[in-house]
Amino acid sequence: MKISYDSEIDALYIxxxxxxxxxxxxxxxxxxxxxxxxxxxxxxxxxLDAKQIFGSDQLPSISLENIGYALAS
Structure with missing residues (x-):
């Protein structure tokens, strides 16, 4: 999964x-x-209009719960 944000157009993509x-x-x-x-x-x-959708002037922090992961070598 990859989450990216474009501040120029205020768009978040998951x-x-x-x-x-x-x-x-x-x-x-x-x-x-x-x-x-x-x-x-x-x-x-x-x-689109991510800051407006999330109701703040900044994007929320992201936390992962119960997600297993492997570190890349």
């Missing part, structure tokens, strides 16, 4: 799966869109 694939976009509203890949797999989530 990419759930690695690699490239053809996606279709499903707009939930003017600010939130889902990228759907083959087999109706959720590939990513785009949030």
């Amino acid at each position: 990419r759930l799966l690695e690699g490239s694939c053809e996606c279709r976009t499903l707009r939930l509203n003017d600010e939130v869109a889902l990228n759907i890949g083959p087999g109706e797999t959720l590939i990513g989530i785009e949030i």
